[in-house]
Amino acid sequence: MRLTFLGATHEVTGSCFYLEACGKHILIDCGMEQGRDTFENQELPIPAAGVDAVLLTHAHIDHSGKLPMLYQQGFRGEIHATGATSALCDIMLRDSAHIQMAEAEWRNRKGKRSGEKAYVPLYDMEDALSTIRMFVSHEYNEKFELFEGIEVRFTDVGHLLGSASIEIWVTENGVSKKIVFSGDIGNINQPLINDPQYIKEADYVVMEATYGDRNHEPPPDYVSELAKVIQETLDRGGNLVIPSFAIGRTQVLLYFIRQIKEEGLIKGHDNFKVYIDSPMAIEATNIYEKNIFGYFDKEAMDLIEAGINPIKFPGLKTAITSDESKAINFDDEPKIIISAAGMCDAGRIRHHLKHNLWREDSTILFVGHQAEGSLGRII
CATH class of the missing domain: 3.60.15.10 (Ribonuclease Z/Hydroxyacylglutathione hydrolase-like)
Structure with missing residues (x-):
């Protein structure tokens, strides 16, 4: 050998x-x-x-x-x-x-x-x-x-x-x-x-050691932290733009937002809209839904057995075509936009950054690693 x-x-x-x-x-x-x-x-x-x-x-x-x-x-x-x-x-x-x-x-x-x-x-x-x-x-x-x-x-x-x-x-x-x-x-x-x-x-x-050079602190309460950012942004009348990796991170965000909506953690913005603007993320989310048994943990399976889809909720919208993507920016209602690529180097996220970076009422929320030299790291 x-x-x-x-x-x-x-x-x-x-x-x-x-x-x-x-x-x-x-x-x-x-x-x-x-x-x-x-x-x-x-x-x-x-x-x-x-x-x-x-x-x-x-x-x-x-x-x-x-x-x-x-x-x-x-x-x-x-x-x-x-x-x-x-x-x-x-x-x-x-x-x-x-x-x-x-x-x-x-x-x-x-x-x-x-x-x-x-x-x-x-x-x-x-x-x-x-x-x-x-x-x-x-x-x-x-x-x-x-x-x-x-x-x-x-x-x-x-x-x-x-x-x-x-x-x-x-x-x-x-x-x-x-x-x-x-x-x-x-x-x-x-x-x-x-x-x-x-x-x-x-x-x-x-052994892979991607994060082996650092001490890992206890994770924060992601749901309450995310809810706080959503509430502040929607209250200002702005958009919450989230550059997100299409596979893995996007589905986790949907899981958290479903919980936020279910528990009524956002006040004054009933049924706020959440757009997934990434054909790849939409395909990946469909694959998650088809690969439940043997892959999802007990908490997710408990939701499924109760008839609840853990990554779908009222107000969730998808944009597949480029025209659908562009139309998001003509929707004046405060909303969440989840779009790829996660490091902002390509894809539709750049379009949404162009429309929202200059707005004082909007928020750009990074939820993943931004490599050196990437646009995300520069921002």
Whole structure:
């Protein structure tokens, strides 16, 4: 057994590990680097066609974003993940391909005037769609034989719907070893999804450490803090604009806002409107609703058994087309606008910032990490 670290060793994005065992070549994650590119990922030491399988911890692009490029370069094996991860990658990889193609079109249009060499995207939509068809879904805690001498199990780690640590048992030449890839481990007591399920033994552990360089304070009362901001903004007659990541963070916000509405924590603004202005976030929310059993925690399941959808409520509106997005700013009523991208570097959020940043009665509320160099961090 031999393990090579290809990405996310000096930085926290671009996760990719290469495992050689039992004559097979396996990748654990195949992520895209995001934000400032301080350290270049190592090249895969074999042709992509030589990779036998990929094991995927979760759907975020810094763990899955280069899978279509791997396909484009010749990979034709299976991609193993949980069912929810497979479903989320369907939208994540299509969206990533769209971004790649749009950036190439913009660069080539701009570069044509100066005679620059044509820019080729990392991959296109056909590569993404072909990659999506290669996914094989598994349940949590289902131990399966990947290849002779190699067994695998996905364990819930509460980071994102479907996220997992991956346990791998390798038996070679009569010797058995267990290696664990932690993936991104979530915090406890998060809404909707289960708390991390801990793995108690392994011979080797490859640990992600995105937030391992800081002490974590007890979390605030998110519901009361959010309700306070909503109340103050609506009282001023302004809009509460929230740049939010389409998958994970948006659904948590909907969960909190549903609770705020249900408990009547906002006074004087009955049935205030909440817009989700992100086609990707809307698709992701639909996937959350279809992947309840085995993924949602007890609190969320109790609501569902009582006939309550934990992420839907009166006053929730969606904007899919660009015309629907633009129309939001012609609605004079005070409202909440949840829009992607979470770091404000692209997407419809920039449109809403343009219409609201200058308004003294409006609020821009950041609910996620803003990487160095991002527009969100600058604001």
